Amino acid sequence: MQDIFANNRKWVETKLAEDNEFFNKLAKGQKPRYLFIGCSDSRVPASAITGTGPGEMFVHRNIANLVVHSDMNLLAVLQYAVEVLGVRDIMVVGHYGCGGVAAAAANKQYGLIDNWLAHIRDVVRLHETEFLRITDKEQQLRRLVELNVIEQVRNLASTNIIQNASKGPNPPRLHGLVYDIHDGLLHDLNVNTDTIDEFMHIYGVEAAEHAEKVAEKAEEGKVHKPKALENKPDRQQKKDEEESVMHKAG
């Protein structure tokens, strides 16, 4: 760990030499323009490959850059980045040579992580025809890395966070990128989220305002009880009835 602290001191000196107020300015708050969702792989350092410095990019990383609808960690990052920080561009960044993608494509068992990797197997299922048509194993994995990024961008687009933001004046733009660890270059996959728009009859959620109105009406008692509860008296009513029976008995 000594190297880590020595490097840190060196970095602080360099930054202060460039701008004496560097840390004072950062301490005032952040207003990052980008949200980066990438793989945890040590060869894909988010700031270095994008040339962004402190304060410029909010970052979430997990194995194989997945956007899973029930991942509270990712959802919290996404909601905060979109609704509080107001990021302008969100990028899902995959990378060729991804170990997570390779593990998902193989049928070996690795333990708990298999359940996480199952999300990539879903991508294979969705694109099986194209996937099986590629005979070269290396090419097949490279394409799976790209297809995985495309599907994760679509997963982003179908979250209620992005759907609500898209109804606002400045919705963030979604991007799918692939980083090539062989040459260090980033490639834009030009992911078209119109594809997800075609499925809004499935993924589309009511506007938040409407959901609020429904909640208000329910509060005022204007919403009928669900059918299953129609014939069931509520607790207070039951209690009143019991008391009245007791009074009569008394």
Ligand SMILES: [Zn+2]
């Ligand atoms: Zn990876």
